[in-house]
Amino acid sequence: MRKLKTIEMKRLSIEAFKAAQKLPLVVVLDNVRSLYNVGSVFRSGDAFRIEALYLCGITATPPHTEIHKTALGGEDSVAWQYFSSAETAVETLQRNGYFVYAVEQVEGSCKLQKLNLHTETPAKGYAVVLGNEVKGVQQSVVDLCDGCLEIPQLGTKHSLNVSTTAGIVMWEFARRLLL
Numbered sequence: 001m002r003k004l005k006t007i008e009m010k011r012l013s014i015e016a017f018k019a020a021q022k023l024p025l026v027v028v029l030d031n032v033r034s035l036y037n038v039g040s041v042f043r044s045g046d047a048f049r050i051e052a053l054y055l056c057g058i059t060a061t062p063p064h065t066e067i068h069k070t071a072l073g074g075e076d077s078v079a080w081q082y083f084s085s086a087e088t089a090v091e092t093l094q095r096n097g098y099f100v101y102a103v104e105q106v107e108g109s110c111k112l113q114k115l116n117l118h119t120e121t122p123a124k125g126y127a128v129v130l131g132n133e134v135k136g137v138q139q140s141v142v143d144l145c146d147g148c149l150e151i152p153q154l155g156t157k158h159s160l161n162v163s164t165t166a167g168i169v170m171w172e173f174a175r176r177l178l179l
Contacts, residue, residue: 014073014076014077017046017049017077018077018079020049021049022049022050022051023048023049023050023051023170023173023174023177023178024051024122024124024125024126024177025048025050025051025125025126025127025128025170025173025174025177026050026051026052026053026054026093026098026125026126026127026128027041027045027050027052027053027054027127027128027130027166027169027170028053028054028056028086028089028090028093028100028127028128028129028130029041029053029054029055029056029059029130029162030056030057030059030086030129030130030131030132030137030138030141031056031057031058031059031086031131031132031135031138032055032058032059032130032131032132032133032162033058033059033132033133034133034162035060035064035066035067036066036067036069036070036163037070037133037161037162037163038055038059038060038067038070038071039066039067039068039069039070039071039072039074039075040070040071040163040166040167041053041130041162041163041166042062042067042070042071042074042075042078042080043070043071043072043074044074044163044166044167044170045074045078045166045170046071046073046074046077046078047074047167047170048170048171048173048174050078050170051079051125052078052079052080052081053078053079053080053081054080054081054082054083054086054089054093054127055080055081055082055083056082056083056084056085056086056088056089057083057084057085057086059082061080061082062075062080063075070163086129086137086138086141087138087140087141087144089129090127090129090141090144090145091144093127094144094146096123096124097122097123097124097125098122098124098125098126098127099122099125099126099127099146099147100126100127100128100129100144100145100146100147101126101127101128101129101145101146101147101148101149102128102129102131102137102141102142102145102147102148102149103128103129103130103131103137103148103149103150103151103165103169104129104131104136104137104142104148104149104150105136105150105158105159106142106148106150108148109148109149109150110147110148110149110150111149111150111151111152112149112150112151112152112168112169112172113152113172115149115172115176117173117176117177126173128149128169128173129141129145130162130165130166130169131162132162133161133162136159149169151165151168151169
């Protein structure tokens with residue numbers, strides 16, 4: 001096996017990315033404090049060609065050196081919007097026909113591997129809310145969501161880094177909806 005050179009990968013230009021069909025998924029960051037995590041979510045969002053990234057509360061917005069360091073240009077390709085609160089973002093998404101999940105450990109959550117996207121029929125698409133690195137998704141936001149998803153944890157820790165979680169969840173939606 002030979003590693004491919006970047007030029008051989010035939011990646012989309014930013015213009016082609018913006019014009020291309022998107023994964024019908026909006027990722028909402030609820031008070032994510034690390035700019036490196038924000039940048040990493042932009043980069044994963046680019047990889048899975050998500051529809052948009054909503055940045056809420058204290059979550060930083062581009063342009064920012066620390067975001068760019070991990071986004072590597074993903075902040076230029078992925079559409080994003082800022083909301084003063086995740087509650088406002090969730091309500092806006094629902095009004096526009098999105099089915100919104102919080103990614104959080106709650107009573108009655110659905111394990112990610114058991115997600116059945118055919119039980120809901122959103123008019124527009126899906127959204128997932130990811131929370132603060134310490135406190136997770138705010139309870140007031142969880143209360144507004146249509147459902148909750150949980151990634152099974154098999155070790156001694158009870159959570160994953162928010163950017164790791166974002167990548168896993170985006171992959172699962174891409175696998176089920178596009179691949």
